[in-house]
Amino acid sequence: MINSAYFFLGFKSVRSTDSPAIALGCSFLAIGALLKNIGFNFQQSFFSTFFTYALPGQLVMAESFLIGASLVNIFIGVWLVNARLFPMAVSMFPLLKSKEQPKWKYYLSCHFLAVSSWLIMKKDYKTINEKYRIDFWMGIGTATWSIAIFSTVLGFLVSDYLSKDMMIGLAIVNPVYFFCMLLGSIKNIVIGTSVILGTILGPVFYLVSPEWCILYGGVTAGVTAFLVGEFND
């Protein structure tokens, strides 16, 4: 079924010096506290991260719920902000393909797709035997997902003790961690162009369309970076 050696090798990757554990923990701690403050109970907070496990989407859900948005609006809002998961999946799962592995592993483990696990996998996949990359991925995903669930629960439980300043401090940890990780993943001019242009165009397109800015900015920057790569080949 699952190769336990590769699974645990992936699981242990969150212990390295570039581990996302701290950033993930801080962010989901804040989400747990936020969910309690808007009226979720313990089980609902737990299952929110258990089934969704996507920070920006859960933030949109919380904000939409607060203002009494309809379910259709919530679906569209969350889908838009989480649409980045589609190109992330398309640019990662071909690296994990093996004819000897069953399809269910891919469709089950895609739930673990998040910025943290994706960046770890993109960095480490070459060091793993092709046949067992999906097991390694399931290990990474299970570890990051577990950290997120545990931190949500902890955030829910300690929310009364978290001051406004502490919540603000926790909120900056996630973008700083992922921005540094993205900068660290720049290996060539194409990825460099993608990251730098995406960083500039995301906020620029926010001025045009707050809802679509991530997709507009991301796609414009990505297409430009791809063309830069093609002309340099």
Added chain:
Amino acid sequence: MTNLSSNIILVIAVTSAATYLSRSLGVLFSERIDENSKIFRFFDCIAYSTLAALISKVVVFPAGDLTEVNSLIKFIVVFACVIVFFITKRNLVYPTILSAIFLTVLIKFI
């Protein structure tokens, strides 16, 4: 079950479905894609740029608690942490921890 409780369960279900849709469609689409193809490289560019766009949007136009922080302070914190990241030979633990400390200190003194 109260009305609010059943509403929350529906909201969680809808959020989960909207999120899994992008993930599973990505897996479905990737079945026919070779890692050495142009289309793979294209989606690699889109993935990195979309992530960068999302992260910078969270810093410049945040939702939640960060909305109360002056933009200049946020930029100083991010810039300082990037410098720490490169000075410490790309160790991610130091800038991650220092980001919260820098922000808290700057809010108090600026």
